[in-house]
Amino acid sequence: MPELPEVETVVRDLRPLVVGRHITSVRHGSRSLRKPWDAAWNARLVGSRIAGIRRRGKWIVLDAGSPHLLVHLGMTGQSTVVPSAEAERDHVHLVFALEDQNELRFRDIRRFGSATLFPDADALEACFAEACLGPEPFQVDAIYFRNAFRKSTRNLKALLLDQTLLAGVGNIYADESCFRAKLHPQRTGTSLSNAEADRLRAAIEIVLTCAIERRGSTIRDYVGGSGLRGGYQNEFAVYGRTGEACHACGTIIECMRLAGRATHYCGSCQRPGASR
DNA sequence: CTGTAATCCTGCGAGC
DNA sequence: TGCTCGCAGGATTACA
Numbered sequence: 001m002p003e004l005p006e007v008e009t010v011v012r013d014l015r016p017l018v019v020g021r022h023i024t025s026v027r028h029g030s031r032s033l034r035k036p037w038d039a040a041w042n043a044r045l046v047g048s049r050i051a052g053i054r055r056r057g058k059w060i061v062l063d064a065g066s067p068h069l070l071v072h073l074g075m076t077g078q079s080t081v082v083p084s085a086e087a088e089r090d091h092v093h094l095v096f097a098l099e100d101q102n103e104l105r106f107r108d109i110r111r112f113g114s115a116t117l118f119p120d121a122d123a124l125e126a127c128f129a130e131a132c133l134g135p136e137p138f139q140v141d142a143i144y145f146r147n148a149f150r151k152s153t154r155n156l157k158a159l160l161l162d163q164t165l166l167a168g169v170g171n172i173y174a175d176e177s178c179f180r181a182k183l184h185p186q187r188t189g190t191s192l193s194n195a196e197a198d199r200l201r202a203a204i205e206i207v208l209t210c211a212i213e214r215r216g217s218t219i220r221d222y223v224g225g226s227g228l229r230g231g232y233q234n235e236f237a238v239y240g241r242t243g244e245a246c247h248a249c250g251t252i253i254e255c256m257r258l259a260g261r262a263t264h265y266c267g268s269c270q271r272p273g274a275s276r
Numbered sequence: 277c278t279g280t281a282a283t284c285c286t287g288c289g290a291g292c
Numbered sequence: 293t294g295c296t297c298g299c300a301g302g303a304t305t306a307c308a
Contacts, residue, residue, distance in 0.1 A: 003301060034284075034303085058302080075301055076286080091286085110285040112302060154278070163303080170301055219301065220288080260280070262299085283305080292295085 002073040003058060004137065004168030005211035006222050006230060010079050011055045013225025014104070017081040018050045021098040023064065029093040033106075034074070034114040037094065041117040045069070045096070057133055057167030061124065067117055068124045074112030076221045080105055109221065132164040137204050140166060146197040152189035156200070158259035159189055169204060172217055172239045175264045177204040179237045184270040185263050186256070210235065238264040 026042040044067050052063040062069040084103045094106040094115055106115060118124040148165045159165055160174035178185045181203035183196060216222060216230035223229055237247060242255040242264060251268035
């Protein structure tokens, strides 16, 4: 579910609702997320003041003074602030009560998400380093991007989904970025010219920026931090449009499997061989 | 180094 | 209406 634009929207929504508040209690459900919640973490969080919240790739980082909570929303994760009095829906696995009678709730139907506590910011950064999390798409160096993509014989879809090369792009935005760059997702990294690599990098940035402006894409479950749905699903050029006409040329959008994922493209706008 | 498949889960839509 | 099947925004692991 949540890729960079969705996570960015959640973080922006949550920021004014949680920063500066103290956590008055923590509770977790009986069923664990990807990793079990350590009950010892409750004591470390209760009483602490939320100093900040930010995004890194598809990860949410909640700074609780010294301890840092790292959250991933997986496929169906939702992170919202609601009044404590509001009835709790199914699949809520983690709840942080705040001093202002609101609660930060983590809900995740499929439980592919995760929540892990780190003692401090350094420990969290060490975790990112160990995972070799790639740079942010908005800050990536053009030369780095050329080198990273052009040295690999893997296809563009696999490269875009690889979080160690670039952090935050998922299935939807990989397809949308390839379309905008007019590159077939099956092209290999080594087949790209410098100009094509630059085009792809620019396309990613534009697609992600537009998606953030629309508060991300809601296919099914996704909602932002205030419970609002996204709107970028109405702007898709190729994703989920199999069998429909390309807005640019009228050719029927096709779907194939790449890197194990459904991959949507226009066979006319995105030529498999040379570009354009 | 590649690609592919299976795995973790629940829910939904398609097709019979 | 009800059943089964396949598929879904992610990430990791095993294996060829």
